[in-house]
Amino acid sequence: MATLTPLFLFLSLLPLFSSASASSKDISILHLHSNRSPFDTITAMAANDEARLSYLSSLAVIPVASGQQITQTANYVLRAKLGSPGQQLLLALDTSSDLSWVPCAGCAGCPAATPFTPSASSSFASADCTAIAAACAPINQTYGSASFLATISKDTLSLANDSIPGFTFACVNSVSGVNSAMPKQGLLGLGRGFNGLPAQTQAQYSGVFSYCLPSFKSYYFSGSLRLGKTGQPKSIRTTPLLKNPRRPSLYYVNLTGISVGKTAVKAAPEWLAFDPASGAGTIVDSGTVITRLVRPLYEAVRDEFRRQVGAVEWSTLGGYDTCFATPTEKESPTVVFHFEGMDLVLPAENTLIHSSATPIACLAMAASPDNVNSVLNVIANLQQQNVRVLIDTVANRVGFARELCN
Structure with missing residues (x-):
């Protein structure tokens, strides 16, 4: 059986709604391999499920505040901007992770991709990490066969036309181990902990979101992420x-x-x-x-x-x-x-x-x-x-x- 490249589904943002309290937006999902059978790619992706489930088990023994919410499979990513001016990133979507993270410029061992450059953002700042980690020294994260060090930071996150100032995330400084399965440009955590996107944007989106993942049989292979109460199915x-x-x-x-x-x-x-x-x-x-x-x-x-x-x-x-x-x-x-x-x-x-x-x-x-x-x-x-x-x-x-x- 032929081996296919791992399957990645990309979300490109559609600015359907302007920024407002309890606003809503659709973020479309586009599949990059619409002309291929899903079996080989699903099988390759599902091989990572064991590691994914091991990650889920780590949540039972490592407090959420430690920032150990790291996904094990990056099947869907969304297009976002971080910083001022915004630097475009493709962030893996994960409903079981709280703390978002991105590889930062100068990261040793990070996957080959354009990293986030803190020095190019006028709104980048260190975050109050005492509520997340026991100390403000770099925190140690794990991702499959890789581990990395990151510092707790904050900056403006832009999704479509909306901006989220002071968004807390982890800035990855170094990676060790096998990093081939890591999302190249980071992860956006939609988990329900206090560092997840729903909690950080409570005033803006009222703790509500929905997503629709495309079928492998869809010609366009596109779906959507929707934030806020407005536009949700009644x-x-x-x-x-x-x-x-x-x-x-x-x-x-x-x-x-x-x-x-x-x-x-x-x-x-x-x-x-x-x-x-x-x-x-x-x-x-x-x-x-x-x-x-x-x-x-x-x-x-x-x-x-x-x-x-x-x-x-x-x-x-x-x-x-x-x-x-x-x-x-x-x-x-x-x-x-x-x-x-x-x-x-x-x-x-x-x-x-x-x-x-x-x-x-x-x-x-x-x-x-x-x-x-x-x-x-x-x-x-x-x-x-x-x-x-x-x-x-x-x-x-x-x-x-x-x-x-x-």
């Missing part, structure tokens, strides 16, 4: 947003069950339970590629899926254990996630991925790893594509609505 169905003090940066929801076709999968309560003591439960995450379910729950879903597909020869491919020769997508059962107060129906494009080399389809889900994350269910970005995901950190709700993300 009829969207929602489920309560839960807060887990063990992992306070993450967006937890109450997953009550899963159906395959018309059959409700039998699930023990502990497979779905929200437990603040252990960090168990279900989260919505933009950085993980394929949905991970606690092992017994995944096996129950997988076995029911296989039963309904029928007597076919099952194979493994690229880490997926439920692959089969593609008859037609219509013959595959629909998977439904049942949340408290609403259901999310996954069509075939959110359930299966297809090989570019052979007519093979695979169930795009996997078991959670056998480590501290064995208790965590992750609703990942492949299952969120062509879905408007609304997060309201003030009203404590998460919404899902089908939408063509163009």
Whole structure:
């Protein structure tokens, strides 16, 4: 099977609304590989999910204030400007990270890209880091197989026509280890901690944002990020947003069950339970590629899926254990996630991925790893594509609505 370059989805800002209190804007997402099958690139991206889940587990033992909110997979980035005058950057979008970070000029070992130059910005300043780290010395961050030192800083962040003065972020000074998977120009944290974008822009956007990730089948492969109350779907169905003090940066929801076709999968309560003591439960995450379910729950879903597909020869491919020769997508059962107060129906494009080399389809889900994350269910970005995901950190709700993300 041919190896394709890793897949990156880029967001270019559309200045649809002017700066205002509780304003709204759409930030479009453009896919760079619209002429390629997603299987090889998704498989390569999903290989980083183990590291991603290891990062999520670190949130259980490292306080949010330490600034350890570093994503492990950069599947989507947004175009932003930092500084005065603004320096354009492509920042990875991550709903499970709080502290944003960018490589700064002079960074030793940073990936090859145009870094942010603090000396060229008239609004750049050191931030009060005492609330973030125990001391104002450079803080140590980890990213997959790499680690880096950064100083807490602040500057003006520009998104479309809006400006966010005094935005707190980490200025990366040096990187060690393997940096090939790092976002070249940094990360924008949309996590729910006090350093995340929602908290820092509470007065401007009221703690509300939504995003719609494009399908790999979309010709234009573009979607949008929307900030603020204005322009959000009015009829969207929602489920309560839960807060887990063990992992306070993450967006937890109450997953009550899963159906395959018309059959409700039998699930023990502990497979779905929200437990603040252990960090168990279900989260919505933009950085993980394929949905991970606690092992017994995944096996129950997988076995029911296989039963309904029928007597076919099952194979493994690229880490997926439920692959089969593609008859037609219509013959595959629909998977439904049942949340408290609403259901999310996954069509075939959110359930299966297809090989570019052979007519093979695979169930795009996997078991959670056998480590501290064995208790965590992750609703990942492949299952969120062509879905408007609304997060309201003030009203404590998460919404899902089908939408063509163009």
